[in-house]
Amino acid sequence: MTLTGWLFLVVSWSAILGLAVFCLRRTFRRNT
Amino acid sequence: MAELRKEPREAWGSRLGVILAVAGSAVGLGNFLRFPVQAAKNGGGAFMIPYFISFLLLGLPLMWIEWTIGRFGGGFERSTAPGIFETVWQKNRFIKYFGVIGIFGPTIIFIYYTYIESWLLGYSVFALTGRYASCSDQASMSAFLQGYQGLAQNEHFSGIGTAYLFFLITFVVNMLVVLVGLRAGIERVCKLGMLVLFLFAAMIMIRVLTLGTPDPAQPEWNVNNGFGFLWNPQWAKLKEARVWLAAAGQIFFTLSAGFGVILTYASYLRKQDDVALSGLTASTANEFAEVILGGSIVIPAAFAFFGPQATREIAEGGAFNLGFVTMPLVLQKVAFGQIFAFAWFFLLFIAGVTSSISLALPAVVFLQDEFNLDRKTAGILFALVTFNLCQVVIFFNGQGALDEMDFWGGTFCVVVFATIEVILFAWVFGMDKAWNELHSGSDIRIPQVYRVIIKYITPLFLVLILGFWFVQEGWPTLLLEKTPTEDAPLAANKVPYVIGTRVLLIDLFAALAFLVWLAWRKREGRGDTP
Numbered sequence: 030m031t032l033t034g035w036l037f038l039v040v041s042w043s044a045i046l047g048l049a050v051f052c053l054r055r056t057f058r059r060n061t
Numbered sequence: 062m063a064e065l066r067k068e069p070r071e072a073w074g075s076r077l078g079v080i081l082a083v084a085g086s087a088v089g090l091g092n093f094l095r096f097p098v099q100a101a102k103n104g105g106g107a108f109m110i111p112y113f114i115s116f117l118l119l120g121l122p123l124m125w126i127e128w129t130i131g132r133f134g135g136g137f138e139r140s141t142a143p144g145i146f147e148t149v150w151q152k153n154r155f156i157k158y159f160g161v162i163g164i165f166g167p168t169i170i171f172i173y174y175t176y177i178e179s180w181l182l183g184y185s186v187f188a189l190t191g192r193y194a195s196c197s198d199q200a201s202m203s204a205f206l207q208g209y210q211g212l213a214q215n216e217h218f219s220g221i222g223t224a225y226l227f228f229l230i231t232f233v234v235n236m237l238v239v240l241v242g243l244r245a246g247i248e249r250v251c252k253l254g255m256l257v258l259f260l261f262a263a264m265i266m267i268r269v270l271t272l273g274t275p276d277p278a279q280p281e282w283n284v285n286n287g288f289g290f291l292w293n294p295q296w297a298k299l300k301e302a303r304v305w306l307a308a309a310g311q312i313f314f315t316l317s318a319g320f321g322v323i324l325t326y327a328s329y330l331r332k333q334d335d336v337a338l339s340g341l342t343a344s345t346a347n348e349f350a351e352v353i354l355g356g357s358i359v360i361p362a363a364f365a366f367f368g369p370q371a372t373r374e375i376a377e378g379g380a381f382n383l384g385f386v387t388m389p390l391v392l393q394k395v396a397f398g399q400i401f402a403f404a405w406f407f408l409l410f411i412a413g414v415t416s417s418i419s420l421a422l423p424a425v426v427f428l429q430d431e432f433n434l435d436r437k438t439a440g441i442l443f444a445l446v447t448f449n450l451c452q453v454v455i456f457f458n459g460q461g462a463l464d465e466m467d468f469w470g471g472t473f474c475v476v477v478f479a480t481i482e483v484i485l486f487a488w489v490f491g492m493d494k495a496w497n498e499l500h501s502g503s504d505i506r507i508p509q510v511y512r513v514i515i516k517y518i519t520p521l522f523l524v525l526i527l528g529f530w531f532v533q534e535g536w537p538t539l540l541l542e543k544t545p546t547e548d549a550p551l552a553a554n555k556v557p558y559v560i561g562t563r564v565l566l567i568d569l570f571a572a573l574a575f576l577v578w579l580a581w582r583k584r585e586g587r588g589d590t591p
Contacts, residue, residue, distance in 0.1 A: 030289030037106030038292045044113070045348050052342035055504055056076065 070138060071243040073329055078248040080339050083128075083326055084346035085251040085415030087317040088258065090177070092351040093409060094380035096311060097360040101291050101376045103307045104298030109352075111299070111308035115522075116348070119309055122511065122519040123318035123479055124344050126486045128336035129499045131327025140328040141427040142321050142478075143577045150489045157581065161573045162478045163321030164423045168573075169470025169566065170320070171420035172447050173454045173463045178413035179231035181406050183209065183224060184385065188402035193217075193389060199375075202386040212459045221455065228455060231414075232448060238418045239425055240440040243329060247418055254411045255346075261408035262354040268401055269362045275394065282368045287361030290372060302529075309526055314471075315351055316344055319479030322419040325426055337503040358405075359383050362391045379546075384409065421447075431580035453565060460558035461544065461551070468538060468545035469566055476530065480523045487516040 030038075073079040100108045134145030142163025146156045187193050196202040196217075207213040211221030218224075238246045274283040298304045317323065327336065363383070364372045375387050392402040421443060428439035454463050486495050492512055499507065537543045541559065544551050551559065 030285050031293050034106050034289050034293035037109055037294055038288065041109050041113070042353055045345065045352055048341070048345045049349055052338065052345050055338050056080070056342055058504075 071329055072331070074244045074248055076334070076339065078244070078252060079326060079330065080343050080346070081255045082247055082251040082415075082419070083317075083323055083339075083343040084350075085255050085412075086320075086322050086326070086419035087315060087343065087347040087416075088255070088350045089317075089412050089416040090380070090384065090409055091311075091315050092347065092412065093262070093355040093358060094384045096315065096351045096355045097291060097358075098376050098380050098383060099307055099311050100356065101360055101372075103304045104295045105290070106292040106294035107296055107299050108304065108308060111305045112312060115305075115309040115312040116344075118514055118518050119522050120312040120316045120318065121341065121344060122515045123313075123483070124316055124323070124340040125337060125499055125507070125511075126482055126495075126515065127318055127323035128327045128340040129495065130482065130486055130490070131324040132330045132332070132334065132336055133498055134324065135328030135330060136332055138430070140325050140430050141423050142324055143427070143580075144430065145324055145328065146481075146485060149485050156485075157577055158574055159481050161570065161577055162474050162481070163324060164427050165570050165573050166470050166474035166478060167320050167322055167420040167422075168424045168443075168447065168569070169466050169474070171417055171424075172450045173466045173470075174413065174417050174420060175232055175235060175447075176228055176451060176454050176458075176463070178235075178410060178417055179224065179228040180209065180385065181410035181413055182231055183227040184389070185403050185406040185410055186227075188389070188392075188399055188406055191399065194393070196390070197393075199386055199390065202390055203382075206385050210458060211455075225455065228451070232444075232451065235414065235417050235421060236440060236444045238414070239421045239443075240437060242436060247422070250418065251415050254415045258408050258411045258415075259350070259354075261404040261411075262350065262358070265401055265405055265408070266354055266357045268395065269358055269365075272362065272365045272395070275365050279368060282365055284361050284365050286369075287364030287372075288357075290364045290369060291356060291360045306526065306529055309522065313479070313526070314475070316347055317416070317419070319475040319482065320420070321423050321478060325423045326419065333502040335502050335504045337499055337507055338505045341505070359388060363387050366391050366394055427576075431576070431584075450565070450569070453562065457558050457562070461555045462558060462562045464545045465559050465562040466566070468534075469563075472530070472545075473535065476523065476527050480520065480527060483515070483520045483523060487520065492516050 073082075100112075130145055130149055134140065134148045137144070137148045139145050139148055141160070143157040143160030146160040146163075147153075150156045184193075193202065193205050196205050204213065204215050205217045208215045208218035209224050211218075211224060214220070238250050240246070270284060272284045274280055276282055313319065330336065360372065360376070363375055367375065367387075375383055378386075388405055389402055392398045392405060395401060425436070425439045425443045428434050428442060429436060432439075434442070454466065490498075492515070495515075496512060534545070538545050541551050541556055543549060544555075
């Protein structure tokens with residue numbers, strides 16, 4: 030895997046995981 | 062009279078329940094099979110650029126639109142597209158007939174999807190019992206699949222009996238979940254199902270990540286290069302319009318937007334319930350399942366065992382080939398392969414069930430809402446009709462019935478329906494009112510730029526997709542010049558069956574439109590209009 034391949038993987042995964050953390054924190058900040 | 066007795070309106074038990082139900086509806090076979098194939102074929106890492114742009118400009122706006130107008134319609138005790146569309150555009154007498162697509166589309170998809178889902182249940186059992194253990198290459202595994210589907214008689218299967226048994230079990234499971242109800246059936250199954258799905262997918266992903274270099278004689282065939290096969294960017298592909306269309310199409314279908322099912326799910330929310338954050342959360346859960354889990358299983362595993370050339374051919378062979386032929390072969394080669402193969406097929410089966418129950422709901426709820434039937438009667442009526450139509454898919458699969466239903470129900474109706482929804486939301490309802498409705502009870506503020514995106518860019522994007530699709534696929538397929546799934550001419554012996562399937566689809570659409578007309582006449586008779 031090339032460096033740019035890794036870059037795409039890391040950026041994509043980070044974006045999704047970041048969004049997931051944001052959503053979960055906001056969702057559970059108030060009750061479900 | 063029966064119409065005076067109305068059951069109390071159902072409601073979701075929890076916010077997490079509705080989010081997981083929508084995520085369950087979105088997460089399906091496409092996340093684990095279609096996405097990696099599309100990414101590998103359309104530029105690898107570079108594919109993620111149009112993919113994420115489509116997610117932001119098409120996927121998210123459509124999710125928010127469906128959640129918002131679904132909840133809005135639910136406020137008038139309307140849970141399906143004909144009624145919900147009428148609450149949005151009260152002055153238009155014909156808009157309810159456009160809403161028929163939101164019942165017709167999911168019903169058609171339910172009919173063939175349940176059958177495909179039953180293959181996954183069958184293969185889960187075969188994985189544990191070692192039924193396909195004698196198949197050691199692509200050819201014999203393909204023969205096994207064809208024998209199972211009744212497309213060929215061979216040493217594995219003499220007829221379609223086994224497939225039919227698994228279909229019956231799958232159909233009954235689906236109907237039982239729908240009949241039990243929203244909270245006790247769908248919500249509970251989705252909560253448990255999504256947990257099991259993520260656990261099984263994570264388990265297989267970890268196994269794939271630890272495969273290393275399975276064949277020391279082929280040091281280049283390893284997981285690292287398998288990820289490279291999927292993620293190394295091919296920049297030249299970004300100049301091709303079809304790559305951008307493929308990315309938009311993938312986002313569109315993976316989120317289940319435009320099917321009409323999110324409308325029905327969201328209609329059971331209360332007025333003060335959030336839709337903005339819930340829509341975003343359900344979309345993110347789907348993307349997690351697709352990009353992180355789905356992108357880390359089939360392609361890297363196939364690459365590590367079969368190398369770049371074979372993986373390219375496998376990807377070209379399509380998603381089903383990858384799921385039902387390649388993956389069982391791969392998992393036969395790893396320790397505890399039977400357990401991993403069971404986990405693989407069972408997670409796809411769960412992904413299928415959480416999707417198909419959502420597809421059944423609009424039609425069942427339509428009968429409940431508009432004809433004041435109880436859930437049991439509506440469910441049994443739906444089951445009788447769809448069970449009969451499933452026979453067409455099962456017994457004429459080889460003649461193109463399944464592909465034809467997928468083409469009209471799973472592609473054409475979805476894009477048309479989504480386009481209608483966006484126009485209704487942004488242009489008829491009005492962007493100011495729509496924006497306020499979207500933020501009513503909201504836990505997040507959506508950036509203002511989305512006012513422009515929803516009003517101009519998303520509809521333009523959809524019209525472009527519809528236009529390109531119609532020129533490239535729709536028109537030639539309509540004229541019977543090609544098959545819906547590939548660029549090959551339609552075989553002459555299939556033409557009568559394809560026409561027969563179309564007549565059936567037109568009949569079903571006409572019957573649903575008649576039911577809408579009848580229901581509205583009854584409503585007007587009671588003076589009960591929105």
